[in-house]
Amino acid sequence: MADPLSRAAAEAADAADPLAPFRSRFVADEAGVLYLDGNSLGRLPVATRDRLAAVTAEWGERLVGGWPDWIDAPVTAGDAIATVIGARPGEVLACDSTTVNLHKLVGAALEARRPQVLVVDRDEFPTDRYVLEGYAQRDRLPLRSNAGEPQLERGDLAVLSHVNYRTGALRDLAALQARADAAGATMIWDLSHSAGAVPVDLHAAGAELAVGCTYKYLNAGPGAPGYLYVREDLQDGLRSPIQGWFGQAEQFAMERGYTPHAGIRRFLAGTPPILGLAAVEEGARLTAEAGIDRLRAKAGALTERMIALHDAWLVPLGFGLATPRDAAARGSHVAITHPQAWQITRALIERAGVVPDFRGPDAIRLGVAPLYTRHVDVHDALQRLRDLVALGAHRKLDPTPGRVT
Amino acid sequence: MADPLSRAAAEAADAADPLAPFRSRFVADEAGVLYLDGNSLGRLPVATRDRLAAVTAEWGERLVGGWPDWIDAPVTAGDAIATVIGARPGEVLACDSTTVNLHKLVGAALEARRPQVLVVDRDEFPTDRYVLEGYAQRDRLPLRSNAGEPQLERGDLAVLSHVNYRTGALRDLAALQARADAAGATMIWDLSHSAGAVPVDLHAAGAELAVGCTYKYLNAGPGAPGYLYVREDLQDGLRSPIQGWFGQAEQFAMERGYTPHAGIRRFLAGTPPILGLAAVEEGARLTAEAGIDRLRAKAGALTERMIALHDAWLVPLGFGLATPRDAAARGSHVAITHPQAWQITRALIERAGVVPDFRGPDAIRLGVAPLYTRHVDVHDALQRLRDLVALGAHRKLDPTPGRVT
Numbered sequence: 001m002a003d004p005l006s007r008a009a010a011e012a013a014d015a016a017d018p019l020a021p022f023r024s025r026f027v028a029d030e031a032g033v034l035y036l037d038g039n040s041l042g043r044l045p046v047a048t049r050d051r052l053a054a055v056t057a058e059w060g061e062r063l064v065g066g067w068p069d070w071i072d073a074p075v076t077a078g079d080a081i082a083t084v085i086g087a088r089p090g091e092v093l094a095c096d097s098t099t100v101n102l103h104k105l106v107g108a109a110l111e112a113r114r115p116q117v118l119v120v121d122r123d124e125f126p127t128d129r130y131v132l133e134g135y136a137q138r139d140r141l142p143l144r145s146n147a148g149e150p151q152l153e154r155g156d157l158a159v160l161s162h163v164n165y166r167t168g169a170l171r172d173l174a175a176l177q178a179r180a181d182a183a184g185a186t187m188i189w190d191l192s193h194s195a196g197a198v199p200v201d202l203h204a205a206g207a208e209l210a211v212g213c214t215y216k217y218l219n220a221g222p223g224a225p226g227y228l229y230v231r232e233d234l235q236d237g238l239r240s241p242i243q244g245w246f247g248q249a250e251q252f253a254m255e256r257g258y259t260p261h262a263g264i265r266r267f268l269a270g271t272p273p274i275l276g277l278a279a280v281e282e283g284a285r286l287t288a289e290a291g292i293d294r295l296r297a298k299a300g301a302l303t304e305r306m307i308a309l310h311d312a313w314l315v316p317l318g319f320g321l322a323t324p325r326d327a328a329a330r331g332s333h334v335a336i337t338h339p340q341a342w343q344i345t346r347a348l349i350e351r352a353g354v355v356p357d358f359r360g361p362d363a364i365r366l367g368v369a370p371l372y373t374r375h376v377d378v379h380d381a382l383q384r385l386r387d388l389v390a391l392g393a394h395r396k397l398d399p400t401p402g403r404v405t
Numbered sequence: 406m407a408d409p410l411s412r413a414a415a416e417a418a419d420a421a422d423p424l425a426p427f428r429s430r431f432v433a434d435e436a437g438v439l440y441l442d443g444n445s446l447g448r449l450p451v452a453t454r455d456r457l458a459a460v461t462a463e464w465g466e467r468l469v470g471g472w473p474d475w476i477d478a479p480v481t482a483g484d485a486i487a488t489v490i491g492a493r494p495g496e497v498l499a500c501d502s503t504t505v506n507l508h509k510l511v512g513a514a515l516e517a518r519r520p521q522v523l524v525v526d527r528d529e530f531p532t533d534r535y536v537l538e539g540y541a542q543r544d545r546l547p548l549r550s551n552a553g554e555p556q557l558e559r560g561d562l563a564v565l566s567h568v569n570y571r572t573g574a575l576r577d578l579a580a581l582q583a584r585a586d587a588a589g590a591t592m593i594w595d596l597s598h599s600a601g602a603v604p605v606d607l608h609a610a611g612a613e614l615a616v617g618c619t620y621k622y623l624n625a626g627p628g629a630p631g632y633l634y635v636r637e638d639l640q641d642g643l644r645s646p647i648q649g650w651f652g653q654a655e656q657f658a659m660e661r662g663y664t665p666h667a668g669i670r671r672f673l674a675g676t677p678p679i680l681g682l683a684a685v686e687e688g689a690r691l692t693a694e695a696g697i698d699r700l701r702a703k704a705g706a707l708t709e710r711m712i713a714l715h716d717a718w719l720v721p722l723g724f725g726l727a728t729p730r731d732a733a734a735r736g737s738h739v740a741i742t743h744p745q746a747w748q749i750t751r752a753l754i755e756r757a758g759v760v761p762d763f764r765g766p767d768a769i770r771l772g773v774a775p776l777y778t779r780h781v782d783v784h785d786a787l788q789r790l791r792d793l794v795a796l797g798a799h800r801k802l803d804p805t806p807g808r809v810t
Contacts, residue, residue, distance in 0.1 A: 064442045134648035273629065
């Protein structure tokens with residue numbers, strides 16, 4: 001049997017991959033670049049490129065007459081997302097940014113449930129911490145910074161990422177939701193690093209509230225709209241703190257005071273971005289077509305290969321693994337640490353044609369997007385990384401971390 | 406001399422129009438349609454269509470490597486808007502929706518100035534009223550509904566549209582800002598119906614805060630990002646109530662607590678929508694290229710023709726004028742009223758190839774967008790309107806107003 005770390009083994013895995021045809025559904029980038037940053041910005045689907053051109057043309061031709069077909073886009077795109085996060089139709093809206101959506105749900109939960117303590121992970125994605133910090137300051141509520149497994153108490157309002165943006169660690173959503181329910185705490189899930197990459201079943205878990213991002217594994221493009229989820233039975237008991245005309249019960253009865261729309265639409269605010277929502281819908285559909293279980297299986301195999309290559313090739317060069325070794329306990333990216341992580345990241349991008357990303361102070365994230373990442377990509381990227389660091393090619397670069405996204 | 410209401414007179418005015426060449430800078434719509442709703446959704450500029458395709462391709466090719474060029478888009482697009490509203494570079498951000506931006510500025514002013522009363526026009530655009538209603542309820546502040554000229558007192562926080570969305574009435578921004586300053590009140594301007602249509606000089610007026618929309622006269626497309634303006638000297642004393650990672654001082658020093666960025670960027674929240682912002686920049690540049698004074702002069706002539714034709718042809722059919730007769734006191738649309746306004750609007754769109762819009766209970770808005778509306782368009786549209794109503798063609802339609810935008 002061939003060496004499982006050989007390129008031949010990677011080629012064989014690709015040949016057996018039932019998702020391999022999906023790679024051609026994306027626009028090709030510069031030849032030879034190994035893209036391992038789909039966890040930051042996903043690739044452009046061919047269907048999305050065509051749809052964006054079609055919606056642009058529709059604007060030009062139909063003008064304001066296009067609105068009857070556009071006005072439901074946040075719900076239509078939200079329903080497409082619902083299929084990949086285990087939500088029901090009418091429970092998800094695609095709109096605004098993830099930050100603004102989290103601001104809405106935290107504000108709504110504060111008003112309805114009067115929590116006494118806000119809880120966030122110490123290493124939670126910054127925007128989630130910042131939103132809670134803002135509310136804590138405004139309402140003079142304590143903000144508890146949690147490390148490790150969240151300890152939830154009655155009256156807590158917690159925000160937690162399903163997959164940690166830095167380490168890739170995957171939380172047990174159903175178990176933690178059950179613990180929150182038992183404790184009498186409110187949980188808002190951030191699915192940014194899990195939707196489209198790992199199975200999410202909000203309904204089965206009884207999850208109440210969630211937000212997420214579409215430009216990572218859902219491939220909706222730079223700054224595409226985020227989304228929010230509110231369990232159906234809770235919708236009419238919650239109010240968005242941002243009252244806008246798209247959330248109004250009778251939007252075009254313009255002389256009235258504000259009454260929230262029934263159902264999920266009450267969480268809309270201003271006029272929805274039609275181009276961005278078209279991209280969200282296409283991206284979510286492509287993911288649903290591939291099937292989240294197949295995506296998850298392939299991602300597990302890819303990160304398994306990555307960790308094995310890391311152990312064999314990179315540990316001797318001073319690297320460490322920040323991601324759980326148990327495939328069931330991680331998402332779709334692997335974080336490796338190194339004291340010169342910043343310089344290595346730059347050298348990989350500028351000299352080796354490998355695109356990972358850097359997360360300070362010392363982590364390199366290597367993401368696999370099973371819709372388009374191949375086993376040979378993982379193999380070749382780690383080989384280039386190994387050779388570059390072995391040669392010390394990164395040492396000449398400025399060690400001061402710069403602006404990255 | 407020819408009859409000033411004749412088609413020949415309209416043709417002569419078009420022949421003498423220095424802005425006539427700008428019409429070809431827009432994508433043509435269905436042949437023969439007379440589009441008088443640029444005040445709701447502007448046309449698609451050719452440059453914007455091409456730019457959207459280019460940015461989409463850039464996403465596909467450069468992937469996450471595009472971010473260093475995209476990350477300043479809210480400021481770049483904001484600076485482009487600044488040139489048409491008399492603001493300085495670094496005073497305007499394009500981001501989020503108009504509603505969300507207003508929510509940010511009202512929240513920031515509430516925290517910094519502790520106003521005692523919120524003030525809004527009774528017939529202000531709904532989303533503006535809804536935002537204030539939300540804050541009034543949250544903070545248990547009185548919300549004073551104003552009718553006519555706003556009476557401002559010390560400690561008031563008022564939101565006012567520069568041009569009323571319904572009647573087209575234009576406020577004297579400089580005079581009202583001076584009155585607000587003298588009274589010790591805070592004014593937030595909504596420029597949605599004025600930016601790109603009438604001269605706005607925020608700097609000369611000493612305006613403190615403003616928001617606006619880009620999909621009307623700035624032609625940035627359905628649901629394109631809105632913008633906000635904060636006078637430079639006030640920026641560092643105000644905080645957005647929505648704290649997100651793009652507003653953080655050191656965005657990529659991710660382990661820190663929230664510290665607002667210096668200057669206008671503190672009003673950013675989540676990841677900015679790159680496609681939408683490209684459209685905003687193109688639209689604002691096209692307006693700047695035409696020149697706001699020339700646009701204003703042409704719009705005045707177009708609405709003057711419209712009102713003259715209304716008086717001659719429509720008053721005998723039961724129409725009334727809701728827009729000021731003084732050209733200096735109106736923006737770029739004319740509202741006419743009729744008891745069957747809804748049915749007439751539908752009949753115009755469905756049977757006469759004229760696209761106005763309806764604003765309940767009884768108004769038809771006829772907008773002129775001087776970048777592309779011709780004098781013959783105004784003439785022909787009012788002629789079709791006259792003939793349609795004279796024939797009673799609208800009477801067979803369902804009188805129940807439906808969903809429109």
